[in-house]
Amino acid sequence: MKVLVVDAGGRGNAIAHAFSRSRNAREIYVAPGNGGSLLFEKCKIAMLDGERIPSIRSIDEIVRFAVKNGIDIAYIGPEEPLSLGLVDRLEEEGVPAVGPKKEATILEASKCWAKDFMRKIGVPVPDYWNFDDPDEAKNFIRDYYSAYPEKNLVVKADGLAAGKGVFVCDSMEEAIIAVDEIMVKKRFGKAGDRVEIEERLYGIEVAFTALSDGRHVVPFGHAKDYKRAFDPDDVEGMRKFYMGYFGKYITMKEAEDLYEKGMLLNPNTGGMGAISPHPAVSDEIQDRIMEEVVEPIVKKFRELEGKEFRGVLYPVIMLVEREEGLIPKVLEINVRDCDPGAEAKLPRLESDMLELSWAVIEQNLNEVEVRFSEKHAVAVCAVSGAMVGREGFKPGYPGDHYTNQPINGIEDIRDAVIYANGIARTPNGFETTGGRVLTLAGLDYTIEEAREIVYNEIKSISFPGMRYRSTIGLDVPD
Secondary structure (H helix, E strand, O other), rough: OOOEEEOOHHHOOOOOOOHHHHOOOOEEEEEEEOOOOOOOEEEEOEOOOEOOOOOOOOOHHHHHHHHHHHOOEEEOOOOOHOOOOOOHHHHOOOOOOOOOOHHHHHHHHHHHHHHHHHHHHHOHHHHHHHHHHHHHHHHHHHHHHHHHOOOOOEEEEOOOOOHHHHEEOHHHHHHHHHHHHHHHHHOOOHHHHOEEEOOOOOOEEEEEEEEEEEOOOOEEOOOOOOOOEOOOHHHHHHHHHHHHHHHHOOHHHHHHHHHHHOOOOOOOOOOEEEEOOOOOOHHHHHHHHHHHHHHHHHHHHHHOOOOEEEEEEEEEEEEEEOOOEEEEEEEEEOOOOOOOHHHHHHHHHHOOOHHHHHHHOOHHHHHHHOOOOOOOEEEEEEEEEOOOEEOEEOOOOOOOOOOOOOEEEEEHHHOOOEEEEEEEEOOOEEEEEEOEEEEEEEEEEOOOHHHHHHHOOOOOEOOEEEOEEEEEOEEEEO
């Protein structure tokens, strides 16, 4: 069978890699793909009329490619093409696709709507407040910190922001800056027309995924994400980012003072790494998340909203300690697989990815088994860090960063799996194209052994400005 994976980054390569292990998958095309999409057996870059498909937003071109090349099944990775109705368009042309239709993407496309929906159906969520006026939001923040000085807030852009529209705040000042970034400076465009502000919960965060065919749901693995850009004690790294981000020089002493006050920016990112399985998720907790979160969302979405959800449902869970034990609360819903969690989770998948995908299409997920290896995976992201170049000093991912930097050492990796996030293949080799450049995943029977593999291997990779966290897989505050 011919498979089309729509994605441009590491998650898409992990999905394509999973399909490549299926006996019945003959060819796997990735659109638009990247320089790492050819690293796996059977995998190819989708070409239309001799040209690469420009982006995940090129809906017409993707549909044309699928029809012209006789694609048997498509699998959509990112939220943006889903929200643009790619699944609807493919199915209109007779191409079965794994992923929710446009109307169902509201679960991720509006955090405000999703929180209201979950509260209505009784799914546990943190206390939250929605705003469409920045001054009202900032006044609320001031009043909240005045009334609850021991608490903190999280500020989120309402719409799709490529995983970067969430500000986990340690102070009132950070929360106000977050509102300015989202609603005033419009850093995320129209995604910031509204904000959702919620109580910051402290506990154990889980990237939990489930497959849904609209009628049945099954667990699809889980991961622990590491979202902060820097290791918790990397004051120098945070200092450089602060200076580049705000265009303001600060000394190391000033940086240390800000750090002590919780005011030195360690930004949330799309992810700096992940491990799978999540060490805190027992079978009992998995069952509880399915019963209290996943099943009610899919069932009530169909019954109350008249919409079926088919594809990967990814609720971000916070396990909060209470007298009765760990209670799952939903921080947000995503309508696609996690990233970089997928790069740690999918290498462990033992079930046939093609078989699971057809079960979603044919609505018989209750008849298949989802199996993962007992091995542990540690995935570490190498990103474009702080650098001085022709355009001056740039702070690096998740801020402004340099690209088109030559990458060395990819061919030397032997014991880990490389998933390319932002890599192009040129006549002279590989070069960077984005903030997250590549993710290296190591597997072994313990977290410690998997960590040793991946950190030994990543030493072989180099590019100007390369940076990665050294604490992926460790129990550190994030």
